[in-house]
Amino acid sequence: MRATGKTVLEILTSVPSERVEPFNKLHDVIVKNLPKGFEPAISYGGLGYVIPHTLYPAGYHCKPSEPLPFAGIASQKDSINFYHMGIYSDPKLLKWFVTEYPKHSKQKLDMGKSCIRFKKLDEIPYKLIGQLMKKMSAKEWIEKYEAAFKSRPKASKAKAKK
Numbered sequence: 060m061r062a063t064g065k066t067v068l069e070i071l072t073s074v075p076s077e078r079v080e081p082f083n084k085l086h087d088v089i090v091k092n093l094p095k096g097f098e099p100a101i102s103y104g105g106l107g108y109v110i111p112h113t114l115y116p117a118g119y120h121c122k123p124s125e126p127l128p129f130a131g132i133a134s135q136k137d138s139i140n141f142y143h144m145g146i147y148s149d150p151k152l153l154k155w156f157v158t159e160y161p162k163h164s165k166q167k168l169d170m171g172k173s174c175i176r177f178k179k180l181d182e183i184p185y186k187l188i189g190q191l192m193k194k195m196s197a198k199e200w201i202e203k204y205e206a207a208f209k210s211r212p213k214a215s216k217a218k219a220k221k
Contacts (some may be wrong), residue, residue, distance in 0.1 A: 067166065071083055074134040075180050077180075081139060085188065086106065086132060088189045089189075090108075091189065092190075094197060096198070097200075102131055103131075104204050105131055109127055110201065111195050114197065127201070129195075129200055130144065133143065138177055138178045139180065142173050144173050149195070149203065156187075156191060160184065163187040164182045172189075184187045
């Protein structure tokens with residue numbers, strides 16, 4: 060489900076009426092706890108929390124015109140989804156989150172690689188999400204991103220080695 064809106068405010072006001080309050084509360088918790096260097100923005104057509112081009116001019120390697128993504132939220136068909144690239148890229152942070160989650164929500168953790176799905180809107184662990192957002196600085200995210208991106212062999216280099 061693609062967000063409708065071309066600005067952060069338009070996305071926040073265009074979610075289904077039964078989700079406006081939890082979606083906006085989740086956004087507010089994320090923004091309140093964003094470390095310096097991150098900002099809310101439109102990212103891949105949705106609501107994201109990114110490192111802007113002013114701090115990371117190269118942008119996202121898949122689409123350099125986009126700022127470097129870090130986190131995001133989306134209203135999907137059956138859930139509000141929260142995306143956090145830090146838990147995808149840092150096993151220690153993932154372990155911390157998985158361990159802490161049951162202390163903050165009765166709902167079973169429904170998670171993909173970087174996606175956490177909240178199907179019961181009254182069980183969103185806002186405090187935990189706030190704590191998670193503080194766990195990685197913009198500098199640390201850039202370092203992790205570059206380490207992962209630069210460590211992959213480029214297709215042309217891999218072919219040349221064969």
